[in-house]
Every structure is written in structure tokens, then in C-alpha cells.
Amino acid sequence: MIFSNEPIVSVSNASIFQGINTILRDVNFEIEKDEFVFLIGRTGSGKSSLLKTLYADLPLIMGEAVVAGYRLNGIKTKNIPFLRRKLGIVFQDFQLFPDRTVAENLYFVMRATGWKDKTKMKSRMVEVLMGVGLGGAATKMPHQLSGGEQQRVVIARALLNEPAILLADEPTGNLDPEVSDGIFRLFQDINKKGTAILMATHNYELLKKYSYRILKCENGLLLDSKTRDIPLSSIHDM
Template sequence: MSQPVLSLQDVTIYQDNNAVLTNISLEVNHGEFIYIIGKTGTGKSSFMKTLYGDLPLKQGKGTFVDYDLAKLRERDIPYLRRKIGIVFQDFKLLPDRNVFDNLLFVLKATGWSEKREMEVKINEVLDKVGMKTAVHKMPHQVSGGEQQRIAVARALLNDPEVIIADEPTGNLDPQTSVEVMQLLREINQNGKTIIMATHDYALLMKFPSKTLKCDGGTLFEVVQRTV
């Protein structure tokens, strides 16, 4: 039996010195699709940030993609992040360079150097998300949904074990949200683990999966009602 991709035991998540989520014990296995839901301010983003090393794990035990979160050092964080892909609500594409150069920037920052290999990889991930024709466009020349597809392509560059998606449909209209969700589900069906924070309950009904809720200062599994 392979190790869980994420394991937390008696974890308390802190934002500054305030405990925002307490007493979390959780395992996520390879290939799972997990939703994290909850109102604004209940700790969804703090939970995500703890996973990718933006917030330190001060209390409890946690391992994520084989890294001990409680012992994570500053110099480990870039290596942890190479094993995960992160998709944000606001796309975070660099506005001053085209799609190709946005993805090239990430590859160079994570240690790639061979020009031909980088070109092949960029075309491969853009093809996966249906955005190969946008390779020379600037971010402002494509729609919000297309920008988010490009952001998903960027998250796939280093063939990550896990994709963390923090409100990836938050800035998109309902139809585009469904398209981005279909893309994420397809990536999940091809074996990637996805942990997605969302407040879009319509998507949960349309694409049901294991759901964890931040509420009352903790995180717990909820069973979705099926209509």
C-alpha cells in the first residue's frame, strides 16, 4: 500500500499567531479529488498555504508529498513546490510577457535549462488544456477562462504529484467554471491528486467528490446530499 500523499495528525493551523483550524487529522491518498469548502474566513486558504509552505506548521504532525511539514526549512520549499502544482483564483499570469514566456519563466525558475526540452514541455501542457494556439498571445488577449486553462497548464509543467486549486473558478462565469472543472476532473482521472478549495456549491452538486468543510475552527468530512 503506497503512502498517503497527505497525512495530518492533530494539526493546528495558525495565521500569524492565531489558531484558525484546530485538531485536524486527515489522510489524502494518491489519485483522490478532495473539495475544501467553507465560508470566507474559515481557514480554507490558511490550510492550503500550510500545504505549500507559505505558512509554517507549528503544531501537530504532517507530511505532504514526502516532506515533513513540521520540519520544513526555507531551502526545502522550492523542492516541495516542484512536486505540486498550484492554481489560484486570479490566474497570476505575468502581464508583461506572452503565454509561452509565462510558462518558460516557471521552468527556468524550477531548474530547467535545455531550450528544446522546455519548448516541447510548454507545447505539451498547453495541448493538454486546449490552449496550444494561444502560445504567442499576451494574457490580456485571452478570456478569463482561457487564462485559467493556461494557469492549469502552468501547474502541470513539472508533472506534479498533486494539484492545489485555491478557488480556481472564483473569477469565472458559471459556464466557464464548468469547463475548467471538467478539465480538472480529466486531469484527476489521469492519476493526479487534486485538492480544491471552493465556495461554488453548484459545482459540488454537478461534480460530486469527497468534501471537507472548514467550520467552527476545524476541518471535517461532510456527506453530500444527492438529489
């Protein structure tokens, strides 16, 4: 159980690895239950590796981390699906099944995460699609949707299990500016309803426009604007 005074993410003295390579070292940060946090850094600086570690796609070998009530150190394979039920994961490349309708894409995730009651599944599917502005898209195939609409489906999919936090890896990276703005406003709405957001982005315009906390991967370290590790001038150098 996650108590109200406990952070959704707590990482201390951690090192992030890809194979035998150390990507980030001495990582220390927390994310509170209602926070919106940007994750920035140059390509290859460790953003995706950090996110993958948080949802247990990469093992945490050194240090301590607790995410949504689950300790990542030595987490058993059988427990990883339970961890991920408490997370929403949004990818840049959508990862929708192209041969299944929007509804079938969502039902697949629901069945995989333990939903069994078909009436409740349909109700939740309709609810999340309405919430992202796609109430009429259930019977459409992914190729019938625009890029922005497909990303909204991905966000709906991530919201199915009412996650404590959304982990988003460049969710607007392949979208034009106007569509990106709409997707970002959707994330803001989700955050205002109490879901924490950790969003990796290269969109400097967002950083200039919104004064959310920033984590920056740089030279093997994770810098934190909350602790004044990041001079504002350095944000340009992503």
C-alpha cells in the same frame, strides 16, 4: 520517494495559524494519490490558510504533516522549492506576468524550478498548452485571453513539473458558469490521469452534481465527509 501505498497528503493533530491566531485546530486527514477532494467553508473559515500550509507558505508549528514526501514540520527554506516542484498550485486571480507572453510565463516557472535544456522546455511547454486546449496561445499576451483561457494557462503552468497533487484555491470563482464547467471538466481529466486534486470552492452546484469527498472548514475545525463528520444538509451552509 512516494510509494504507491502512501498518501500524497497526510496531516495529523495539526493546528493552522495566521500569525498568532489559530485558524484551524486538531486537523487530521489524508489524501490518496488519485483522489479528488472538495474543500469548502465560509470566507475566513480557513480554506486558504490550510492550502498555504500545505505548500509551505505558512509554517506548520503544531502537529505533523507530510506532503508529496516532504515533512512540513520545520522544513528548511532551501527545501521549499523542491516541495513545490511536486505540487501544482492554481490561484483564483491567475498571477500571470502581464508583460510576458504565455510561453514566457511558463518558461519563467520552468527556469525557476531547475529546467535548463531549451529543447525539452519548449517541448513541455507545447505539451501542457495542448493538454489544456490552448495549443495556439503561446505567443499571446495574457490580456489577449479571456478569463477562462487565462485560468487554463494557470493550470498548464501548474502541470509543468508533473505534480503529484494540484492545490486549487477557488479556481472558478471569477468565471461565468459555462466557463467554470469547462475548467472543472479539465480538472477531472487531470485527476483521471492520476493527479490528486484538492479544490477549494464556493460552487455548491459542483457539490450537488459530483459525489467527491468533501473537507469543510467550520468553527475552527476541519470536518470530513469520509468520516461522516459532514451531514449533507450542512453543505448548504458554506
